[in-house]
Amino acid sequence: MIRKVISLAVGAIVGFGVFQWAAGQFQSRGSLAGDSREMVSPKVPPPVAPDFPQLLAQWHAAQTGELADRIAFLETLDSERTLYLLKAAGLDQANRDSGSYLFDRLSELDHDAALTFAETLAPDQREPLVTGLLLKWASRDADACGDWIQSSGTILSRSFRDAHVAVRAEHRPTARELSSAWRALHGAEKITQMLSGSYVYSGEHIAPISPIVNEARHTGDWPGPMQRLLTIPDPNTNVLTPLVNQWMADDLDGILAWTESLPTGKARDDIIRCLFSQHRGIELFSVDVAFDMPRLYDWLKVNAPEALWEHLGNWMEVDSAAVAKWLTESDSPPALLGRYAVKLGEEDMAAALEIAAAIDDPMERNLATHRLAYHWRRIEPWLAEPWIREHFGWSDEEIVRKLGERF
Secondary structure, three states, X not given: OHHHHHHHHHHHHHHXXXXXXXXXXXXXXXXXXXXXXXXXXXXXXXOOOOOHHHHHHHHHXXXXXXXXXXXXXXXXXXXXXXXXXXXHHOOOHHHHHHHHHHHHHHHHHOHHHHHHHHOOOOHHHHHHHHHHHHHHHHHHOHHHHHHHHXXXXXXXXXXXXXXXXXXXXXXXXXXXXXXXXXHHHHHXXXXXXXXXXXXXXXXXXXXXXXXXXXXXXXXXXXXXXXXXXXXXXXXXXXXXXXXXHHHHHHOHHHHHHHHHOOOOOHHHHHHHHHHOOOOOXXXXXXXXXXXOHHHHHHHHHHHOHHHHHHXXXXXXXXXXXXXXXXXXXXXXXXXXXXXXXXXXXXXXXHHHHHHHHOXXXXXXXXXXXXXXXXXXXXXXXXHHHHHHHHHHOOOHHHHHHHHOOOO
């Protein structure tokens, strides 16, 4: 029995030793296999650092070649090399053109890097470079673009603002654009100036009106924003004109009917001034509409006759012949015809005298003719006085007594 126990113990010890040996062999082989794999797998070489001085020399050399060669060189650059060249070559007057090419290339490769670089520049260098980038960005993400403009403190030129308005006009404004526009307008105590129908100024405060107009164009809802504009602190013609112009272009009868519904007062008078302003040609979105001017003035004659002459001169500056036709065909008051004839006499005396002679009312006809004769004699007495003698039958003494001495 004792021999049997001793035999089993020896067997266990031997077996355990064999197990340890086998395990060691397995670990050793595994380690060797790993070493073998490391020895045979190819190593990736580290990236080669750009030879920046040589790169700068190559860039300067490329500037003396053809444009196609310069573009080909630009296309070989990555963002790191492009940014280096931008910083090394500089953006002074001598390098401004080449710098713009580099900036455009960087913009294509790394939008954020281009903007970060732009923030390091003086405003007069920054804007020419970033204008194109910002306009493209405004098409893709208006809110992010607006945030960058605001945070960077970029003072944008009028040409950029107009271009930005045109770009955004192709898209419906975002909720943030609309909210910001309304917030700015409600916060402006005094609106003193309008630029291209795009922005209104109140001191140093700039409030964009374009998102409001653009939203109305996309939705067709004109009365809503127009009514809301009348509730801002200073709803004068500076801020009303852009929306009025676009509503006129979209639905002339609609805006005329809406204006008729307004109560008598400043708001109604301001809308009428916008409707008939000689600056109606300021077009926010390059609208080219042949407005029905006779329809406009027929409406004015009925709804605000006291303002008719005030605004008729604006139409005269555009098309005097059309005004004459409208006056003679629309049963206009004789006094209005007489005033028109006198005004026309400043440019075309023969036509003015013809219109004055056609006035039905004898008193208004004589009054207009006398006024024309008076002005004509002061400008061209050698032509006026023979006509006056023939038309009125006056002697020289009567001409002097009735019209005064010549100057």
